[in-house]
Amino acid sequence: MTTSTLPRVERLLHSGPGGPTDPGLAGHVALHGSLAVPARHDPAWSEALLAEVAAAGLTGRGGGGFPAAAKWEALRRGGRRPVVVVNAMEGEPASAKDRALLAWSPHLVLDGAELVAALSGARSVVVCVADDRDASARAVRMAAAERSAAGTVREVTVQQPPARYVTGEESALVNWLSSGDARPVLRVDKSVPLRLGRRPVLVHNAETFAQVALIARHGATWFRGAGTGDAPGSTLVTVSGAVCTPGVVEVGLGTPVDEVVRRCGPTGPVSGYLVGGYGGAWLAPEQASTPLAPAPLARAGATLGVGIIVALPADSCGIAETARITRWMAGESAGQCGPCVYGLPAIADDLELLAGGRADPGAVGRIDERARSIVARGACRHPDGVARMVRSALAVFASDAAAHAAGRPCAGRHAPSVLAFPTSPALVGEAS
Numbered sequence: 001m002t003t004s005t006l007p008r009v010e011r012l013l014h015s016g017p018g019g020p021t022d023p024g025l026a027g028h029v030a031l032h033g034s035l036a037v038p039a040r041h042d043p044a045w046s047e048a049l050l051a052e053v054a055a056a057g058l059t060g061r062g063g064g065g066f067p068a069a070a071k072w073e074a075l076r077r078g079g080r081r082p083v084v085v086v087n088a089m090e091g092e093p094a095s096a097k098d099r100a101l102l103a104w105s106p107h108l109v110l111d112g113a114e115l116v117a118a119l120s121g122a123r124s125v126v127v128c129v130a131d132d133r134d135a136s137a138r139a140v141r142m143a144a145a146e147r148s149a150a151g152t153v154r155e156v157t158v159q160q161p162p163a164r165y166v167t168g169e170e171s172a173l174v175n176w177l178s179s180g181d182a183r184p185v186l187r188v189d190k191s192v193p194l195r196l197g198r199r200p201v202l203v204h205n206a207e208t209f210a211q212v213a214l215i216a217r218h219g220a221t222w223f224r225g226a227g228t229g230d231a232p233g234s235t236l237v238t239v240s241g242a243v244c245t246p247g248v249v250e251v252g253l254g255t256p257v258d259e260v261v262r263r264c265g266p267t268g269p270v271s272g273y274l275v276g277g278y279g280g281a282w283l284a285p286e287q288a289s290t291p292l293a294p295a296p297l298a299r300a301g302a303t304l305g306v307g308i309i310v311a312l313p314a315d316s317c318g319i320a321e322t323a324r325i326t327r328w329m330a331g332e333s334a335g336q337c338g339p340c341v342y343g344l345p346a347i348a349d350d351l352e353l354l355a356g357g358r359a360d361p362g363a364v365g366r367i368d369e370r371a372r373s374i375v376a377r378g379a380c381r382h383p384d385g386v387a388r389m390v391r392s393a394l395a396v397f398a399s400d401a402a403a404h405a406a407g408r409p410c411a412g413r414h415a416p417s418v419l420a421f422p423t424s425p426a427l428v429g430e431a432s
């Protein structure tokens, strides 16, 4: 096993002397220090926090990568008191960071939510946890009860939308909170805030709130002590596949992909890295030194997504794994736009035939063409992510795809999948 040369970064998942468990409110304060949050709107305090987060260069950790401070500015222009929503849905099956954060540091997430609520004038915080994540929901409820007993003035409620991939999409989440329908909504202008009734809604990923809590305590300069100039701070990454210790690690943004994998103890040769999740992209072994940060990943045709790396063992089949992801993602769509209703199932059909060595000679070209044609044609970006992942697979596993297309599929197609595929509940139900 190779030893990691990566310096440890322990900010969000700093577990303290008691080990990696939620230390409770008193333990949390002992670990991170106390936090002063004004009970009422305080313009000077709000401006100072906004300026500090802007100087830190914090971007959303939920996949969009939008500057957090700019999102708050847009909201403040709306005038009305907003509702703050913590998105801990974690619909990406290969991600475990929200679960880890809520299990180890629920108070850090709630600190951040309370700070953002105070800054924006919100009186309540809604934490959304998928309905198959009862342990996470319990951890938040217990933490919220502790804070309430300690005198916190802002109400925290936990909601549990259906555990589907698309439910974590911002407009789907707000749609569910409003109507019980967890399907995404077409947004022509994304700078216009989503609304719950007449109130604008501010949604951030759970990790983003936790980062705000750290910036409020330690400042922008400290935050920039990790990461790079263009991509400051640390981030949580879920690593799985060909590693001895799969799980969530915290690294500085810009850490090379192979360094992150080394932290988890590689088990052997790898034929590719799925980066960013099921709507991310495959990287070839030669691209393993790509820094895990938005710009370098974009140049490599990939995306940071919610911070996922799956190292594919060399004896697995990248084409078969891609077919499995595509079929699952086709089933996870909201079923309301052409690219998802027709495009994704057709691509999955061809990929499955290709994986089994039963595809016709035109299959590879057809898969590529279909993947190109569905981009930017849905109400949300669900099909775009799958298209990127599929096209990257055809590039990274090009020689495998050619052999499969020629009727010589590899033995790896029979290997057990290294990926997780949960079952899917209905998207439309009652909001709790």
Ligand code: SF4
Pocket (backbone or CB within 6 Å): 166, 183, 184, 185, 332, 333, 334, 335, 336, 337, 338, 339, 340, 341, 377, 378, 379, 380, 381, 382, 383
């Ligand atoms: S693009 Fe797909 S997932 Fe997104 S709203 Fe349309 S059908 Fe649903």
